Amino acid sequence: MKLFAKYRILLPVVSLAVLLAATFYMQPRAMSYFGINLLFNLAVPIALATVAQMMIIMVNDIDLSLGAFVSLVACVTATFLNDSPMLGVLILLALVLCYAALGAVIHALDLPAIVVTLGMSFVWGGLALFILPSPGGASPGWLRTLMTVKPPYIPMAVCASVIIAVVTHLLVIRSGIGTVLRGVGGNARSVQRAGWPVVRLKALAYGLAGLFGVFAGMALVGLTTSADANIALRYTLLSIAGVILGGGEFTGGKVSPVGAVIGALTLTLAASFLSFLRLSPDWQIGAQGAILILVLTARLLFTRRDAQA
Amino acid sequence: MSTAAPSAAPIVALTEAAKHFGPVRALDGVSLSISPGDCLGLVGHNGAGKSTLVNVVNGGLAPTSGSVAFPASGAASALAAGVRSVFQELSLCPNLTVAENLRISHSALKGMNWRAPARAEIRAALDQVFPGHGIDADAPVDTLSIAQRQMVEIAIGFAPRGTEARLVILDEPTSSLDAGIAEQLLSHIKQFCARGGAVIFISHMLGEIFEVATRILVMKDGKVVAEKPAGGFTRQGLVDAMGHVATEAAAAQAARAQGEEVLHTPEGLRARKGEIVGLSGLAGHGQAEALARLYLGATSSWRSPREAGMVFVAGDRGRDGVLPLWSILRNASISILPQIARRGMVDRTREAEITAEWKARIGIRTDDVTNPILSLSGGNQQKVLFARALASAAPVVVMDDPMRGVDVGTKQDVYAMIRAEAARGRTFLWYSTETEEVCQCDRVFVFRNGEISAELTGDEITEERILEASFEMEGA
Amino acid sequence: MKLIQKPWLWSWVAAAAAFALTVALTEGRGAGELAYAALSFGAFAAIVGLGQMLVITLGPGNVDLSIPATMTLSGTLALKAMGSDPGTAWMGLGVAILVGLGTGLANFALIYLLRLPPIIATLAASLLYQSLAIWSNRGLRIKPPAGLADFATGRTMGIPNVALVGLGLSLLIWVLLERSVWGRWLLASGQNLRAARLAGVPVEAVRAATYVAVTVFAAIAGYLLASFSGGAALNMGAEYLLMSIAVVVIGGTSIAGGMSNVPGVWGASLFMFLVVSMLNSYGAGAGVRMVLTGLIIIGIVIAASTRRVAR
Amino acid sequence: DTSGKRIALSNNYAGNSWRQAMLQTFEEVGAQAVEAGVVGAADAYTTSENQATEQAAQLQNMILQGYDAIILNAASPTALNGAVEEACNAGVTVVSFDGIVTAPCAWRIAVDFKAMGKEQVEYLATRLPEGGNLLEIRGLAGVFVDDEIHAGIEEGVAENSQFEIVGSVHGDWAQDVAQKAVAGVLPSLPDVVGVVTQGGDGYGAAQAFKAAGRDTPLIVLGNRQDEMQWWADQRDANGYETLSLSIAPGVASLAFWVAQQILDGAEVPKDLTVPFLKVTQDTLDEALETTPEGSVANTVYSLDDAKAVISGAM
């Protein structure tokens, strides 16, 4: 049993390693400080968004508004946070609180999260259009510096991924409150019976999702230097795929923060790997689907072998 | 041990507490007080209101009228008053480990390094209640067997958890434990009460009640119909008070004509036509898995023949049996749909007729079979699952500990029904955690570590032989 | 059950309100036109919504994200096969249905054989279908045969033909769900797959049939939409990704599975069209329109749920 | 000499016929150039869904692959600047076209979208001197092109006060979406004399007007073959007269040659403009003849065209 528990983390790691090896084989130039940073720096906001999605999946919900939310945060970051930092910070804080309130409302009124977040995706998208009807804004200087910093030996993208993975692992797996939050996903009723205010726990989970969503939007602006209202719409599906690739499950509070970060890196790397293959443009989109299937199938073979052993 | 010292203030006091679900009077004005040292045995037929009473005491349900107070501690909530509950349906978080589950109900464990004390505490609690349990504190709960989960839940109930457990409520805790483990629990309860703790113990196994209870409370249709010190009841008296005319198990089974062999699995399970085959052994030694394999292998997830060859009666209702959004009617008829369908359409008159017939035969306590199944008590839900299986024409019935939470009177009815069906040529494979039930079978397979360790027939089927075969290796 | 407790009620109330508010702007002029347009365009959302509803009924985690790609692929291949030649409409429909069967079986093969979560499986597969559509026709827009185009844009007794097709399909689904053994099996599997399997339900057959049904519906919708709008476009299904989920859940089908609701899908489909029309008619900009649409969706869900609780 | 140089096309969307024609033109021109030994390689890359983030990753991959020049149809004028700067720093020439980027180190082959919007209104003013109500069909909200064309239309209406925009809907540059949006808003609109569009959605608008039983107003069209065919049919039937304004997808070939010239060491100003593609009543038949059925009207640029554009901008 212990072996299998270990395998849950191991499988995403193996898929990433294999893909990385294949990428280096295809494009030896990528095997450098510079190359690795280029391969992975855009994975940092995706990893943060995936962690945000994981917080929601952890309590058995799913967030269809994450991409729109990250876009909105990006718009706020590129405008308010840049022009008047105090106001910007206040708006971002308010957005996190909105997320927390959303969690509380969803629990208190027993609403299906998927519909509420679907509705919220329109709301966030509309607000983003108010702020930036057409692309623009600029990244705050400090943010740009932070996202393009060149630490010695280890590229920023790798450093950031490791930090995100470690911090969220401590928060979700090691800490007491993280355990209780996972408990809400496993059996909310028993957590309630043990005297926990589940409404507040849900608000906390959503609030954390909002916080990581804010980080994702800021990191994105730091990399792209500006924003638009549609900039991160893909993050909704990417983040869900990242959580699953990382060994998470949709129900039952079974999530792995380290896996989620690795899942996000794998997704990003898969896209790069494909472009190194130089497929015909007709099939470039389809190949993204094929590689997703391949990575998950490889994992299946591993688990099957594990089960037989 | 007699009743508690009169001077001590009661831990919990109910006055005329009532709980209504629409027209159903689940609890109909109950007054009760429990003092330190009390061990209250709570009995009653399925749907008598036991679980509802428990939920009112522990604050899970607010009473419709009447009051609940905690005089000894003066606390406002049950949790603060040291009232702990172990529920009838399992309520752990399956994705967390055993130690992490303790953390859920132990908010005093704080800081980054809470794991070591949590592990130590749950280990100590398990060791104290179930010596030699063999449960790893770091095992995720969903990797444990149902009996092990029940043990963990009980241990969490008795664990110190920063405060002190004053009253532990156990709602049918032994229903999925085998006799040996149940015995460990009972002796722990006795010690706990002797040290001044109080326990409410609910069980349909009257022997257990007599063994631990200092006081017995009999409930019927939401009311307390009798309350006496344990010595004041005889077994028969208790059964009478519950309102069932218990037909004591027919002493010797009439030797049935045994037909040809209808079943022979590679692992060695065999059954003849008209035979009742028991699966026994310690809980969690592969019996349930063997039955599931047998059933899943014999039926298909791709085709459903008009006449099913095998049907399944689940014991773990929530996981394997109940379709929670549906009415009693739809739950009962799901397995016979192909049988009564015309050109793929459900014949709803036939469906209603057959369900009504089985409701009457098996005594499902409801006015209206179109009520949701979740409005039934646990035991009555179980009867619906029986009706689902027996209503079909399948020659083989597989039963995975199906008497979990079924009251004494109903059990006797179901035994009789099983015997009658067997006499008509149906074959039953019956896994049970109660040796008493297994002893009624024609042939018994005892499981140990996932394998068959003994096959007993006729006179060989005795409690001693079964126990012997269950423990053999461990005894050596 | 009283009317007020019907889960589909709120989508219809919202649709009626949006309709009334739009018509109020013109003091009643254009009501017929608006209703006609709502029925025509609502029909496409309703057809894909019905399929999505069946899948969502299978329980948490079940959803088909390949609907847009299937619509595009079926529209593209069917129109290519027909090549604007008269008398080929039925053959084109056959091609579309075959595409639906193919994508449905492929989706289910991924889900069943490779044990992929449906969200990921259908998402990944949809990228392949999209490539297939690009590769097969390179985005060239072929006109539908004139007769088919006339049918798709025409009306019978004042009702758009596409709406009649949609209504027919709805009726079929309704009967299947309410009266047939297959419907019972689907609803049982959605509540508790394991319990359903142990009660003798052929759960894998039910799941397979459901995943094929959704893509067949999507394929039919794609075929009709391509005929309706004068040819298939590579992006023609895009807006039906979220739309198909939205109409199901706004219509009152439980996302937890085991329960479905045909009238609600129609109410929600009409609503989704009418709310945009209403906001456009009032001259709302894109931002306002989106924010209000979102808030109204959440409002409907809250209204429907508080009714249920306060029963 | 650029025979050893490698050029890549970065594209962010392949889901409509315009982009398909663009990819095809690039492939044809690129293949010929490679065969003729003008460049070493000309590869096309495409991502889906019009997302700047994915395109940024694509650009970074191209840097790793060691391309000498990247020609870029950007999802966002600013959101790719980070990646574009990285490319410039790595010594890669970046030429943006259609969807241009604002990074100073990149070249821009711009279409004056604003003028395109304004010209629509000016054309309507010549055809409908007494003015009237207009319906505007916009593209995808939040995208630069949509905003620019819209601004041009607003400017045009401000200068021609006889026109009033009574309705504005977003058609997302997809004809079925446009058709649906127009059908929903039509019942509440007064009489409409003209429809201003962003190309590719005029035919959908015409269908919606027909379904609502209204007279077809003067619709400014785009360059899709089916809408021009519809125009020709209307013209033959009742003398319908209008104008088609669009951008030729072949602008990718212009960008290719400009990139080749830059690699060749030519002096090229950072900002170049291409005229938009205009089809009038007189050139309609000609345009229809040269446009494959179901595709879009196109112009393929040659090296000489590129040189002309460059010298024109000097």
Ligand SMILES: Nc1ncnc2c1ncn2[C@@H]1O[C@H](COP(=O)(O)OP(=O)(O)OP(=O)(O)O)[C@@H](O)[C@H]1O
């Ligand atoms: N949520 C509910 N809604 C409606 N009726 C309910 C509900 N919960 C319990 N009841 C009804 O209340 C009555 C008492 O149920 P309860 O669960 O207390 O019985 P019980 O004595 O615990 O039975 P068992 O031995 O079968 O567990 C039953 O008739 C049951 O149908």
Ligand SMILES: Nc1ncnc2c1ncn2[C@@H]1O[C@H](COP(=O)(O)OP(=O)(O)OP(=O)(O)O)[C@@H](O)[C@H]1O
């Ligand atoms: N051990 C088990 N206990 C209970 N339910 C199970 C068990 N194993 C599988 N199931 C349930 O049964 C479903 C199908 O089981 P399985 O894969 O064995 O089908 P099958 O019997 O092999 O089908 P066929 O006979 O047509 O090949 C699963 O989706 C699962 O929900």
Ligand SMILES: [Mg+2]
């Ligand atoms: Mg009970």
Ligand SMILES: [Mg+2]
């Ligand atoms: Mg089988």
